[in-house]
Amino acid sequence: MSLVIGVTGGIGSGKTAVTDRFQSLGITVVDADLASRVIVEPGRPALTEIEAHFGPNAIAEDGTLDRRALRDIVFSNPDERKWLEQLTHPLIGQEIMSQLQASQSPYTVLVSPLLLESAQHQMAQRILVIDVPVETQITRTVSRDDATEDGVKAIIDVQMDRETRLRKADDVITNDKTLNELHNKVDALHNNYLALASAQ
Numbered sequence: 001m002s003l004v005i006g007v008t009g010g011i012g013s014g015k016t017a018v019t020d021r022f023q024s025l026g027i028t029v030v031d032a033d034l035a036s037r038v039i040v041e042p043g044r045p046a047l048t049e050i051e052a053h054f055g056p057n058a059i060a061e062d063g064t065l066d067r068r069a070l071r072d073i074v075f076s077n078p079d080e081r082k083w084l085e086q087l088t089h090p091l092i093g094q095e096i097m098s099q100l101q102a103s104q105s106p107y108t109v110l111v112s113p114l115l116l117e118s119a120q121h122q123m124a125q126r127i128l129v130i131d132v133p134v135e136t137q138i139t140r141t142v143s144r145d146d147a148t149e150d151g152v153k154a155i156i157d158v159q160m161d162r163e164t165r166l167r168k169a170d171d172v173i174t175n176d177k178t179l180n181e182l183h184n185k186v187d188a189l190h191n192n193y194l195a196l197a198s199a200q
Helices: 015-024 032-038 045-054 067-075 078-102 119-123 134-145 149-158 162-167 179-199
Strands: 003-008 028-031 107-111 126-131 171-174
Touching: 003 015, 003 119, 003 179, 015 028, 015 107, 015 126, 015 179, 028 032, 028 078, 032 078, 032 107, 045 067, 045 078, 067 078, 067 149, 078 107, 078 119, 107 179, 126 162, 126 179, 134 149, 171 179
Parallel strands: 003 107, 003 126, 028 107, 126 171
Antiparallel strands: none
16 A cells, blocks of 8 residues: 555645645545545445434435434434444444555555544544635635534544644645645655655
8 A cells, every 4th residue: 555644734734735635746636535435325334323323313305324414413412323333333434444445546645634533543643734814714614515503613622623733734824825835845746655654
């Protein structure tokens, strides 16, 4: 398996803008959020178990998972969140691992909002944290997701705090300027990672 760079950051930090840039440079991006969607697709055992546990309210009219309804349940109830994590985390881990092993690029990016909070960081050889001030996180997410400020703060509260996340980083991109400057920072790291990958 090629060198794996774990990319994480709080909500609204700009992880997608960073990974889009890596992808445009020919790097495979494995997205833990997408893996978490794959495992709860209709017909998958996880969705059946979620419906049995949380009832029909957790399922949308089209038979898919109602992510917002489920999020409302688990963010207000730690026990329910723990139940859901015990069901889904191992399955997400398996899905991520199979995608990492299938990657053909010189190195692979694994992006996950909960990279450092879960066992997923063990799949990465280096950790890149995308960092922005909390105020920026709130402003960006409210305008992007049509979310409430309190809702965004609740998500920030369950994510790892900024200082701890930065301490665990091998590389940090501060994403508080233009998209162009962000791309330049990604490009510089890309060259570093290519060198590391070829030295492996």
